[in-house]
Amino acid sequence: MKVLLSGYNLDSSTIDELKQRSGWTKDNITPETLSAAYARISRDPRDIEELRKEAREEVDKSRKSNETIIFGLGHASVAEHAYFNFDIIGLSRFAVEQVQKFRMASFTEKSQRYITLEDDFVVPDEIKEAGFEKRFIELVKFQNENYHILYKALQQYLFDKHSEMISTKNGKRTVDGWAKEDARYVVSMATESQFGMSINARSLENMLRQLRNSDLFECRELSQKLYDLVKDISPSIIKYIEPTEYDKTNNLRIKEYAGNLKIKSTKKITNEVELIDYTPEPDKKIAEIILSSLGGLSSAEAKESVNGFDDVKLQEFYRTVFDKRTQHDPLKRYFEFADATFDLVVSSSNYAQLKRHRVASMLTSDYDVSLGFTLPENIKIIGMESKFNELMRITDKFYSELKSSLPYHAQYVLTNAHRRQLKLKMNFREIYHFMSLRLDEHAQWDIKNTAEKMLKDLVKIAPYSTMMCCGKSEFLNKSKKIFE
Ligand SMILES: Cc1cc2nc3c(=O)[nH]c(=O)nc-3n(C[C@H](O)[C@H](O)[C@H](O)COP(=O)(O)OP(=O)(O)OC[C@H]3O[C@@H](n4cnc5c(N)ncnc54)[C@H](O)[C@@H]3O)c2cc1C
Structure with missing residues (x-):
């Protein structure tokens, strides 16, 4: 076996400094040569090292080959080897x-x-x-x-x-x-x-x-x-x-279509978190996937076997699944076979954190002043609630004026406290990861509130597969309770 480090990203100032010091004038300092060399691996029997050398020496040829392979043949994944x-x-x-x-x-x-x-x-x-x-x-x-x-x-x-x-x-x-x-x-x-x-x-x-x-x-x-x-x-x-x-x-076409349906929306959103869809019987679904992938059963046999599991058996099964797992062990992929979809109402501050969970699927609606705003508890405690509310009132007033001229851009004036609706879908593996970070003692209270409500709903539909779902800081306690 031979493994070579074929590249790594450098600070651009380092690259400039290296160029200057060496008097480098050639036009071959580009990540494109890596893409070009890798693109040829599938059809050229030479060592990759040689392909890379050729790509570096003949940058024009590399560029032509990239264009043919990425855009002509549609192998867009080749462009992923170049990083910025x-x-x-x-x-x-x-x-x-x-x-x-x-x-x-x-x-x-x-x-x-x-x-x-x-x-x-x-x-x-x-x-x-x-x-x-x-x-x-x-x-x-x-x-x-x-x-x-x-x-x-x-x-x-x-x-x-x-x-x-x-x-x-x-x-x-x-x-x-x-x-x-x-x-x-x-x-x-x-x-x-x-x-x-x-x-x-x-x-x-x-x-x-x-x-x-x-x-x-x-x-x-x-x-x-x-x-x-x-x-x-x-x-x-x-x-x-x-x-x-x-x-x-x-988007325009869909909005127009929806408008033509002439359905008058009477939606009144009362819940900040609402579980709107999920894999039926997630505990059984995940168990079925585990038994058929690791337990040597066919899909039909695993399904039939799991259908016969009562609560005691399900609990015993998941204790086996979670045994010896520490908070540093990522959950296995079989947890990706069940998922849950939520309607959320979140503040802008909350969303700023939520959006960073890249494995989840999220669709947002515009900020909506009719959803109210999120008031931090401590602001109430220090007696500045009315000052806060007054600021929101002034903001909402200007926002409404702006909105009649600039329906979308008016949102710029809304604050971190203003709210929007969000559809969020996560598989159970991502849910575990999300909860581990957002229910942790260091998590910010707003997103933590959302995570707590989501978990409460999930425990109702999947009590056993979620039995170890918690913040990082709570893991040891939870583990002790279940396994000792
Ligand atoms: C208490 C706290 C404070 C924070 N403070 C800041 C801050 O000051 N500034 C800031 O910018 N962010 C901050 N964050 C956000 C944090 O850095 C993460 O972006 C966020 O929590 C999403 O988590 P994630 O990247 O692990 O996972 P997700 O995006 O939810 O992905 C799930 C998992 O998939 C894998 N994964 C996904 N994408 C990749 C990838 N491209 N490469 C490798 N693995 C990947 C990883 O295993 C990851 O853990 C904070 C988060 C917390 C909980």
Whole structure:
């Protein structure tokens, strides 16, 4: 066996420095050569090392071959071997939502929990063009002033309450973070963010196309900036960045169709979490899959056998499945064969965290002021509820005015406390992972509330397959209870 390290990503400044020091002038520093060499593996019997050498020496030929293989023959996966990293600075939190919904990418973002906000915000071009710039800035500045007032008041309250904890540097930082995490509920979605993004070329091309099709100028501008940065480095693997007719018209067509159905919606949403669909009898389904894949039974035999399991037998079965598992062992794939779909109503702050769970399927509706807003409990405790409510009232009033001219872009002024509906589908393996992080003692209370309600519903339909589903910090206790 021979294994070679054929590449790894470097900071672009390191690449520039290396080029400068060596006086490098050749045009072969591109991840395209890796894609080109790997694309040839299936049909060229030579060692990969040789294919890579040839690809590096003849970049033009590599580019032609990439175009033929990726776009001509449709082997788009070849473009996944090329990887890029970007610093994205100064995008609004509203636009960040559109970028971070992409699944095949990695993001790390400045946290509004751990960093004090500095009042940086985007004034969207659409707001300027519609003549609302002045009032928009006034409102966002007012929200930001309130952020600082709330932060100081919450900090005081929490420092007093956790006086022992703040005696250490780390403890003080944690408690200070709790103050920030609640104060941020009043800042708008125009607030600037910064994040690092790592993405392969195939996924990037898809992202560029979708962002170009966005209703937000910010996203279209980002698409162009990202493209400008990669187009000369990798012209052969990122090509089709213009939205298709289907991209441009699909949503509109469906909205029009739905409108023509003339069904008057009387929906009244009362639950923040509602389990709307799931694999029938998930405990039995997962057991059936396990027995037929590992137990040497056919699918029909496994189904028949599991159908005869009573509660005692099911419990015994899952104790066997979970035996010896620690909180560091990921759940096995057979848990992916059952899933659950929820209708959720979540705050923008909650969604900012939820959207990062890339394995889940999520579909969001626009923010909707009729769903109310999420008020952090600590703000009530320190007696600033009415100040908070008044700010929401002022925000909602301006939002309604803006909405009549800019139905979509008006959402920029809504705050982290404002809410939207969300459809969320997860398989049980992802549910375990999600709960392990979001029910943990370090999880933020808002998303933790949602996770708790979801788990409550899941336990009713799948008491045994969810028996070890809990936050990381609770794992040992739970394990002791079940196994000792
Ligand atoms: C307490 C807490 C604080 C946080 N603070 C911050 C913060 O300050 N800033 C910030 O940006 N984020 C923060 N996050 C978000 C966190 O970094 C994750 O993005 C988020 O929790 C999603 O989890 P995940 O990436 O493990 O899993 P998911 O996206 O839910 O994926 C599930 C699993 O699939 C696998 N997987 C999915 N995609 C990939 C991939 N591309 N490569 C390899 N494996 C993959 C992994 O095993 C992963 O665990 C925080 C999360 C928590 C719980």
